[in-house]
Amino acid sequence: MSSEGPSEPSAPGHPGADPAAVGAWLAVELGDEAWRRSTLSPIGAGRSNLTYRVDSPAGTVVLRRPPVGAVAATAHDMNRERRVISALRGTAVPVPAVLAASDGGRPVGASCYVMEYIDGVVPLGELPEGWAATEADRARAGQALVDVLVGLHAVDPDTVGLSDFGRPDGYLARQVRRWSTQWETARADGVTAASARTAGELSQLCALLGGSVPTTQRNTIVHGDYRIDNCVYDRTDPGRIRAVLDWEMSTLGDPLADLGLLLIYWYQADETPVWQAAQHLPSPTRLPGFPLRVDVAAAYARASGLDLEPLPWYVAFGAFKLAVVLAGILARVRAGAVPAAMAHGIDDAVEPLVALGHHVLARGID
Structure with missing residues (x-):
């Protein structure tokens, strides 16, 4: 876990997350310089905590952070979310593995964590063609x-x-x-x-x-x-x-x-x-x-x-x-x-x- 360093700016089009800052942090946390060439794409509507897919030559992960601006800390507590996911690993409840976390400062100027990317179908509105077709x-x-x-x-x-x-x-x-x-x-x-x-x-x-x-x-x-x-x-x-x-x-x-x-x-x-x-x-x-x-x-x-x-x-x-x-x-x-x-x-x-x-x-x- 990393929690030191100055707050990082956001890149245009990525409120709350700068791909360069995220990539540099991941390179250290995950021990692979290829993470420095990361790109970010938002996942979901962003009405609550912000979620980004992070892609790089080293692989794909998911970044979670609180909304930008003044929010109630208890409603967007990344540490609590990270804790429950980590605790449920190995139970009957399927959850992603937590790979890295920050209590603030680098890489987004707020608490955040990174979890493994789970490839699959999120059923929202129209189902993907051919999935659950019967x-x-x-x-x-x-x-x-x-x-x-x-x-x-x-x-x-x-x-x-x-x-x-x-x-x-x-x-x-x-x-x-x-x-x-x-x-x-x-x-x-x-x-x-x-x-x-x-x-x-x-x-x-x-x-x-x-x-x-x-x-x-x-x-x-x-x-x-x-x-x-x-x-x-x-x-x-x-x-x-x-x-x-x-x-x-x-x-x-x-x-x-x-x-x-x-x-x-x-x-x-x-x-x-x-x-x-x-x-x-x-x-x-x-x-x-x-x-x-x-x-x-x-x-x-x-x-x-x-x-x-x-x-x-x-x-x-x-x-x-x-x-x-x-x-x-x-x-x-x-x-x-x-x-x-x-x-x-x-x-x-x-x-x-x-x-x-x-x-x-x-x-x-x-």
């Missing part, structure tokens, strides 16, 4: 997602050195308070009038969630943002996940929070209007063969042994949390703190998510 393959892809989540929740934190990774007692109540505070901050920072009109209903949803927190059945490692496009699937076997990514929200807590948020992202071919209105982010799961939400939940329950009677609370909380996350992004865009492109596709997402949260609490997940 309903049977898509069913296996859905089952693999459930299996890995169950595997994560079965890992003993003490065994992998994560006994102090979070405070599981009171996790759900703290989560409601945390995201309520985030919402108030987003409103103060400039959510538009259209989003502000939902403030009453969102505050009511927050109160309903806070007043009906279910009893946690089991405390486990939770991912915090588990969904199909945070996984890398095998290119030739849709029933195999090669890596789970984006661990920035991971902690110790209630595993059904992961399942609840996963179901918010899980689209179906035939949706009721309230579910369809809340689906702004791309997902391939409405294609034939992928299981229905109720089937995903049932498969998880069978494998985990957890009681799903309180599941509507967790799904409603997932809608609430995602609404707050997107509201924060919109606030930063409208304040000019981040590029306008980050609002693409989510301009009108907050109000329908709040409505979905109320719907699920009242009527269940069907």
Whole structure:
């Protein structure tokens, strides 16, 4: 690990990462001068932590760093993300190997780490031609997602050195308070009038969630943002996940929070209007063969042994949390703190998510 040296400038087109600085650092950390001839290309939409593919004659790796500018350190803690990935190596949860890390200074002027590049398919929107082309393959892809989540929740934190990774007692109540505070901050920072009109209903949803927190059945490692496009699937076997990514929200807590948020992202071919209105982010799961939400939940329950009677609370909380996350992004865009492109596709997402949260609490997940 390296943490000394001055902050490095960013190269044009690469906010937060200069290819020359990254390459020079990797040459030292990985012991190969060929890394000095590195090029960087961004991966993902960049709405949260920044991810870059680093290519050089020495090979390919992936660099992760926090967003550029003022951010909440606890929300973008590279050390926590690196720690959980390292701890899960060798378990049933597939994760990339961490290759190098910095606590600040070189190479990007902020904490960062480099992990191995896992070649595969990240299912986002349209599936690659020829991949999971049959309903049977898509069913296996859905089952693999459930299996890995169950595997994560079965890992003993003490065994992998994560006994102090979070405070599981009171996790759900703290989560409601945390995201309520985030919402108030987003409103103060400039959510538009259209989003502000939902403030009453969102505050009511927050109160309903806070007043009906279910009893946690089991405390486990939770991912915090588990969904199909945070996984890398095998290119030739849709029933195999090669890596789970984006661990920035991971902690110790209630595993059904992961399942609840996963179901918010899980689209179906035939949706009721309230579910369809809340689906702004791309997902391939409405294609034939992928299981229905109720089937995903049932498969998880069978494998985990957890009681799903309180599941509507967790799904409603997932809608609430995602609404707050997107509201924060919109606030930063409208304040000019981040590029306008980050609002693409989510301009009108907050109000329908709040409505979905109320719907699920009242009527269940069907």
